[in-house]
Amino acid sequence: MKKKIAIIMGGYSSEYEISLKSGNVVYQYLDTDKYEAYRIHILKDKWVYVDDHNMEHPINRNDFSVKIDAKYIQFDCVFNAIHGSPGEDGLMQAYFELLDIPQTSCDYYQSALTFNKRDLLSVLKPYGIPCAESYYLNFGDLIDEDAIAKKVGLPCFVKANKAGSSFGITKVYEKKDLKPAIANAYKEDDEIIIEAFLDGTEVSVGVIKYQGETKVLPITEIITENDFFDYEAKYEGKSKEITPARISEEQERKVSEMARRAYDILKMTGYSRSEFIFVSDTPYMLEMNTTPGLTEQSILPQQAGVAGISLSQLFESAIDEALAKKG
Known part of the structure; x- marks a missing residue:
């Protein structure tokens, strides 16, 4: 009998349109001989199944x-x-655990932790995983431009702590531009992380569970036409993503080991895509995404393709892993 698969997409954040694209690609590539797939839109005002005639059927929560x-x-x-809340911050994972329904991403704790950039890096740093010098702000805190510049230097990156797809990120060159950048980040989250600028090669490393084993995918080098890998660079063609990355064997070994180690330390399951910047031969971790983009053009599917894994195989393996976890 075919397994009934609910593909949840949308979400409550600025990333909902990207998530809808990812979810529709999963729907397109799932093997119809094995699965009955259902597109479920999780939005702030409604949870609905959208059928092939675009008719909506309410979900019983x-x-x-x-x-x-x-x-x-x-x-x-x-x-x-779902990219962003509630699919990447642990809320949906906890909900499905309470209902005893298997789901393809990591568990609720790992999801909440990795979605919080500050907490993720704080947990991994004692394990010897380097990260940029940083400064934290919560909404309502005093903004001391001199203290920020002294701690992280200029230029620096002002980031919303819990947001994806580069929403709420600004590269700041002068102290006078810190407050506008902070105000922009607060539009996405009430917590901010301000990080030192690292000048080097940026790479993205996918680590997944595939056919029962942890697998590091071929590494992607990111070259952006913009000042950094922002939304426009990610989704509007203003960047080049080169897989496999043009890095040395030593760099490849180091960053692959580090990405896999972070995955294992956190007891991850499902997909992860971690971003690093090389300073000389040392990779510095920026963040980890646990529901990365899944369109044909997205980085993780590109990496899987270079590894000889089709989209159908990639998606099917995630479902198999989720069902196996339940036992």
């Missing part, structure tokens, strides 16, 4: 079921394609 033509559908597994 008590048990995550849907009524179609007087028949109630229960799902065997949830494929998580």
Whole structure:
């Protein structure tokens, strides 16, 4: 019998449109001989199943079921394609754990931790994983430009602590521009991380569970036409993503080991895509994404393709891993 798969997409953050694209790609590539796939839009004002005629059917949040033509559908597994809240910050993971429904991303604790840039880097730093010098602010804190510049130097990056797709990020060159950048970051989150600028080669490393084993995918080098790898560079063609990256064997070994080590330290499952910048031969971790983009053009699917893994195989393996976890 075919497994019923709910592909959740959308979400409550600025990334919802990107998530809808990812979710539709998963829907397109899942093997219809093995799965009955259902596109579930999780939005602030509604949770609905969207059928092939774009008709909407409300989701019963008590048990995550849907009524179609007087028949109630229960799902065997949830494929998580939500970028940002509530799919990447642990909320949906905890909800599905309470309902005892398998889902493809990491568990709720790992999801919440990795979504919080400050907490993630604080946890990994004692394990010898380097990260940039940083300064923290919460909404309402006094903004001391001199203290910020002294701690992290200029230029620096002002980032929303819990946001993705480069929303709420500004590269700041002068102290007078710190407050506008901080105000921009507060539009996305009430916590901010301000990091020192690291001048070097930026790479992205995918680590996944594939056919029961942890696998580091071929590394992607990121070259942006813009000042940094911002939204425009990521999604509007203002960057080059070169896989495999043009780095030395030693650099490849170091960053692969570091990405895998972070994955293991955090007891991760599902997909992860970690960003690093090389300063000389040392990789500095910037962040880890646990629901990365899944379109044909996204970095993780590109890496999987170079590794000889098709999108269908990539998505099917995630479902198999989720079902196996439940036992």
